[in-house]
Amino acid sequence: MHIVQTSESPELDIQRLRETVHALEGEVARAIVGQTMIVRGVTIALLAGGHVLLEGLPGLGKTMLVRTVARALRLQYSRIQFTPDLMPADILGTNVLLESTHGGTRAFQFQAGPIFANLVLADEINRATPRTQSALLEAMQEQAVSIGTTSHLLPQPFFVLATQNPIELEGTYPLPEAELDRFFFKLMVGFPNRSELTQIVDRTTGPRLEPPAPVVDGTSVLELQEIAREIPVASHVSDYAVRLVLASHPELPEAAETARRNLRFGASPRAAQTLILAGKIHAVLAGRVNVSFDDIRRVALPALRHRLILSYEAEAKGVTSDRVVSELLTAVPDRI
Numbered sequence: 520m521h522i523v524q525t526s527e528s529p530e531l532d533i534q535r536l537r538e539t540v541h542a543l544e545g546e547v548a549r550a551i552v553g554q555t556m557i558v559r560g561v562t563i564a565l566l567a568g569g570h571v572l573l574e575g576l577p578g579l580g581k582t583m584l585v586r587t588v589a590r591a592l593r594l595q596y597s598r599i600q601f602t603p604d605l606m607p608a609d610i611l612g613t614n615v616l617l618e619s620t621h622g623g624t625r626a627f628q629f630q631a632g633p634i635f636a637n638l639v640l641a642d643e644i645n646r647a648t649p650r651t652q653s654a655l656l657e658a659m660q661e662q663a664v665s666i667g668t669t670s671h672l673l674p675q676p677f678f679v680l681a682t683q684n685p686i687e688l689e690g691t692y693p694l695p696e697a698e699l700d701r702f703f704f705k706l707m708v709g710f711p712n713r714s715e716l717t718q719i720v721d722r723t724t725g726p727r728l729e730p731p732a733p734v735v736d737g738t739s740v741l742e743l744q745e746i747a748r749e750i751p752v753a754s755h756v757s758d759y760a761v762r763l764v765l766a767s768h769p770e771l772p773e774a775a776e777t778a779r780r781n782l783r784f785g786a787s788p789r790a791a792q793t794l795i796l797a798g799k800i801h802a803v804l805a806g807r808v809n810v811s812f813d814d815i816r817r818v819a820l821p822a823l824r825h826r827l828i829l830s831y832e833a834e835a836k837g838v839t840s841d842r843v844v845s846e847l848l849t850a851v852p853d854r855i
Contacts, residue, residue, distance in 0.1 A: 566743055585680045591731040601644050605647045643682060653695060674737075681702070747803070748799075
């Protein structure tokens with residue numbers, strides 16, 4: 520049980536949150552060139568206590584980003600390299616029969632797997648089989664894993680940053696929809712421009728840079744998460760997030776035309792929770808304590824893109840979930 524304490528002054532709490540985020544992003548920027556929106560997305564998810572899925576071609580720095588964040592956070596870090604032969608026990612751990620040093624008796628003892636860390640990098644998660652991918656489900660949602668009949672709590676805070684290569688590359692397996700829904704954000708890591716690529720080459724072929732300095736520890740992360748949750752949101756802004764999610768369901772009367780035309784299934788209730796919580800944090804980092812419609816719109820793409828299931832016809836026409844999210848934002852008015 521972690522007792523999280525905040526100060527008696529909400530203004531000081533919010534100021535502390537902003538200063539910590541700016542310091543964290545500053546340390547990450549020392550190692551990561553560009554990718555400002557990706558770093559901000561990871562930061563928002565961290566403050567929300569959510570998990571992140573990073574997608575991009577090999578070599579774009581996804582793994583380096585996660586490693587840099589782990590160093591700057593002063594958290595216990597673990598990396599799991601997903602491969603086709605990886606088994607669930609390789610992630611969660613297993614019961615091992617050990618002999619006592621006194622008396623020669625034998626008993627089963629739980630040997631924790633790499634999932635027992637504060638920040639877990641699930642590298643190339645879509646290269647493992649669905650059975651192994653699903654081993655993360657309980658851990659990501661329940662903050663615990665079950666081995667046999669015993670449940671083992673994970674350390675807090677617990678944060679999964681998963682990377683994956685685009686699904687069309689050879690040797691990849693689609694992530695189950697249930698697992699995708701447990702990711703707070705899905706962030707697309709793009710290719711650097713000319714200036715950024717030049718900086719990357721200079722940094723990686725010149726003298727080695729010092730590692731990022733630790734900015735915050737686990738206890739402070741839990742406190743910042745509580746501060747973020749206490750940020751108020753007006754009922755009409757909350758209603759806007761709810762209507763966005765309802766508009767994504769083609770079978771509902773509130774469905775937008777783009778949903779009826781392009782989707783098989785809409786976003787889950789977790790999507791509405793993500794929009795509200797991410798909107799709160801986006802507002803605070805923008806220097807405000809009131810959540811606006813624009814805050815919801817700014818976080819809609821990473822919150823919804825992986826939760827919309829396209830129809831076969833839409834996929835055949837080359838329609839993307841990003842396009843559907845953009846059309847939903849156009850179709851759903853601020854107020855009704």
